[in-house]
Amino acid sequence: MSIRHWRTWVLIIFLISTALLKLSLSDPDSHLCRKKLLMREKVRRMFYHAYDNYMKYAFPHDELKPLTKSFTDSLSELGNLRLEHLPQNYKGSALTLIESLSSLLILGNNTEFERAVSWLSENLTFDVDARVNLFECNIRVLGGLVSAHMLAIDSRNRFTPGTYKNELLTLAEDLGQRFLPAFSTPTGLPYAWINLKYGVMANETTETSTSGSGSLILEMGALSKLTGNPQYEAAAFRALRKLWSLRSSLNLLGTTLDVVTGKWIEHSSGIGAGVDSFYEYLVKAYILFGKEEYWRMFQSAYVAVQKYFRHGPWYHEADMRTGHATYWQLTSLQAFWPGVLVGDIAAANSSHREFFKVWERFGVLPERYLLDHQMLHPTEKYYPLRPELAESTFYLYQATKDPWYLEVGESITDSLNLHTKVKGGFASVRDVSTMVLEDHQHSFFLAETCKYLYLLYDDSFLVDRNYIFTTEGHPLPVLSAWHDKFPEEYTLANNTFIQRASKVRRASAMSLQVCPAMTASTSRQAYQKLESACHVADARIDYRCLTDEDCGVDATSCRRRSCSIAGFCGLWLFV
Numbered sequence: 001m002s003i004r005h006w007r008t009w010v011l012i013i014f015l016i017s018t019a020l021l022k023l024s025l026s027d028p029d030s031h032l033c034r035k036k037l038l039m040r041e042k043v044r045r046m047f048y049h050a051y052d053n054y055m056k057y058a059f060p061h062d063e064l065k066p067l068t069k070s071f072t073d074s075l076s077e078l079g080n081l082r083l084e085h086l087p088q089n090y091k092g093s094a095l096t097l098i099e100s101l102s103s104l105l106i107l108g109n110n111t112e113f114e115r116a117v118s119w120l121s122e123n124l125t126f127d128v129d130a131r132v133n134l135f136e137c138n139i140r141v142l143g144g145l146v147s148a149h150m151l152a153i154d155s156r157n158r159f160t161p162g163t164y165k166n167e168l169l170t171l172a173e174d175l176g177q178r179f180l181p182a183f184s185t186p187t188g189l190p191y192a193w194i195n196l197k198y199g200v201m202a203n204e205t206t207e208t209s210t211s212g213s214g215s216l217i218l219e220m221g222a223l224s225k226l227t228g229n230p231q232y233e234a235a236a237f238r239a240l241r242k243l244w245s246l247r248s249s250l251n252l253l254g255t256t257l258d259v260v261t262g263k264w265i266e267h268s269s270g271i272g273a274g275v276d277s278f279y280e281y282l283v284k285a286y287i288l289f290g291k292e293e294y295w296r297m298f299q300s301a302y303v304a305v306q307k308y309f310r311h312g313p314w315y316h317e318a319d320m321r322t323g324h325a326t327y328w329q330l331t332s333l334q335a336f337w338p339g340v341l342v343g344d345i346a347a348a349n350s351s352h353r354e355f356f357k358v359w360e361r362f363g364v365l366p367e368r369y370l371l372d373h374q375m376l377h378p379t380e381k382y383y384p385l386r387p388e389l390a391e392s393t394f395y396l397y398q399a400t401k402d403p404w405y406l407e408v409g410e411s412i413t414d415s416l417n418l419h420t421k422v423k424g425g426f427a428s429v430r431d432v433s434t435m436v437l438e439d440h441q442h443s444f445f446l447a448e449t450c451k452y453l454y455l456l457y458d459d460s461f462l463v464d465r466n467y468i469f470t471t472e473g474h475p476l477p478v479l480s481a482w483h484d485k486f487p488e489e490y491t492l493a494n495n496t497f498i499q500r501a502s503k504v505r506r507a508s509a510m511s512l513q514v515c516p517a518m519t520a521s522t523s524r525q526a527y528q529k530l531e532s533a534c535h536v537a538d539a540r541i542d543y544r545c546l547t548d549e550d551c552g553v554d555a556t557s558c559r560r561r562s563c564s565i566a567g568f569c570g571l572w573l574f575v
């Protein structure tokens with residue numbers, strides 16, 4: 001080839017590639033892609049700003065005080081509104097580091113993860129004279145450790161070989177043992193408070209909440225499966241069953257009760273603070289452990305919520321005995337509900353939209369909002385960097401791929417950076433009407449808020465894997481070995497099982513089958529398609545379904561999915 005020709009070819013190639021580049025830039029898909037890359041970096045920077053400042057100014061204490069660049073040993077203060085019985089010599093448990101472990105991996109930072117694990121293995125001890133809230137300690141510390149252990153033993157994460165020797169599991173088991181004395185009550189419902197060194201304190205309060213006693217099963221169940229010691233799962237399961245037996249004839253539960261007498265103290269309840277994760281754990285326990293009993297409890301509880309709490313897109317509170325509405329308030333924890341609702345996309349979207357409107361109005365989500373007066377609650381005007389709206393946005397995006405949710409995520413990210421970012425980290429908002437800040441960066445900002453925003457723009461961590469996230473945002477892999485058995489309706493369909501999961505098309509980000517897939521040679525075509533709980537069949541470009549046949553089988557629960565009137569596949573469409 002002569003030089004001349006060579007130049008011509010270069011020119012032609014240059015012209016073609018610029019044309020292609022132009023084409024691709026004007027293509028909406030690539031616009032979406034660039035947007036995602038941009039947002040992913042923005043969220044990554046947010047996480048590291050929070051993390052690096054914690055490591056610099058607070059570690060190994062529990063949480064960062066971003067305004068004064070200092071620390072707080074807050075594990076013993078969580079849920080302790082009156083700050084009673086605070087420990088004298090407690091110096092922190094590196095809470096924020098434990099909470100960051102799974103996020104570090106999701107952001108692809110294996111080196112930092114390994115460094116953290118080696119620090120924790122060598123230096124963390126739970127033999128401390130500190131009274132902690134069982135629920136908070138379970139979801140943050142036990143959940144953080146169990147999840148990180150499962151990620152560390154997953155060969156796909158490619159750690160330095162031979163370095164990890166189950167140290168996180170050893171720590172988790174030690175903590176789990178310290179939880180057990182809390183369950184020694186006449187009802188089996190655990191005390192809300194436990195001293196890590198001395199067990200239940202003399203004169204300990206017997207009052208607990210529905211979420212406090214009813215959302216321990218994921219972490220403690222996983223700990224039992226991992227260690228082979230059934231005590232943890234048995235204790236959490238017994239408490240959950242007992243709690244469910246105390247429901248009213250309307251299938252409603254109250255908010256607080258007594259662990260010795262089993263009598264309700266606060267009869268009013270909703271889906272917000274004090275109750276929220278109870279519902280969430282019923283459905284997630286079913287997905288993780290495949291026990292029919294969890295599914296039946298969830299189904300009845302869910303129907304009752306829709307019947308008594310729902311008012312258009314809002315959920316108010318009601319008395320468990322009469323079903324009469326009590327408080328017409330939006331609490332920011334309720335924002336998680338649209339995420340649980342994923343099968344009913346239209347309803348989830350309308351709730352999510354209302355929460356987002358309140359977010360937009362104030363710049364962040366106030367802790368309480370009075371629905372009937374359309375105004376802020378007089379005292380609960382704070383926003384402690386909570387994740388629930390970001391979480392719902394992530395689930396709804398996974399379910400629908402509607403780019404609108406990416407914009408919602410962008411708006412959430414931007415207002416967090418605008419209102420809560422300070423030199424020393426991210427600060428909670430004390431009053432959303434003035435945006436006065438508070439000197440506290442909660443550990444869940446790293447465990448959840450940043451994680452869900454990141455996953456919204458980059459879900460590569462989830463590809464070919466199936467996780468459920470605990471209520472604190474810690475991923476637990478869904479494993480068929482942990483499942484009791486397949487639901488009847490699945491095994492009844494008599495088809496041949498494919499043993500090798502690799503043969504099956506990975507339908508979508510969250511689907512890795514727990515249920516064995518069926519061969520294509522069967523007449524029941526719909527049964528071949530395994531989809532995750534919150535996905536419509538990816539085959540359809542617009543992500544909508546026309547008939548139930550489009551929806552296939554849910555890959556985690558092995559139940560058939562159906563197509564709603566709005567054109568979305570769902571698992572939960574029974575109301």
Ligand SMILES: *[C@@H]1O[C@H](CO)[C@@H](O)[C@H](O)[C@H]1NC(C)=O
Pocket residue numbers: 048051052108109111112
């Ligand atoms: C991992 O985190 C550490 C601490 O923030 C940081 O120095 C390092 O650059 C990160 N590595 C990657 C690959 O992001």
Ligand SMILES: *[C@@H]1O[C@H](CO)[C@@H](O)[C@H](O)[C@H]1NC(C)=O
Pocket residue numbers: 118119120122123
């Ligand atoms: C444990 O803590 C000590 C004191 O802070 C520190 O010197 C040591 O490096 C830590 N261990 C690991 C493995 O990081």
Ligand SMILES: *[C@@H]1O[C@H](CO)[C@@H](O)[C@H](O)[C@H]1NC(C)=O
Pocket residue numbers: 202203
């Ligand atoms: C428990 O409460 C009783 C009555 O209030 C009190 O007399 C007793 O000293 C308390 N015991 C402890 C260990 O705090």
Ligand SMILES: *[C@@H]1O[C@H](CO)[C@@H](O)[C@H](O)[C@H]1NC(C)=O
Pocket residue numbers: 345346349350353400402404
């Ligand atoms: C959800 O609601 C928003 C706002 O009304 C709308 O733009 C979006 O298309 C809806 N998405 C779905 C999947 O219904």
Ligand SMILES: *[C@@H]1O[C@H](CO)[C@@H](O)[C@H](O)[C@H]1NC(C)=O
Pocket residue numbers: 494495
């Ligand atoms: C299930 O299908 C297999 C293969 O088609 C057949 O041999 C077997 O008899 C069927 N079993 C039942 C219970 O229908």
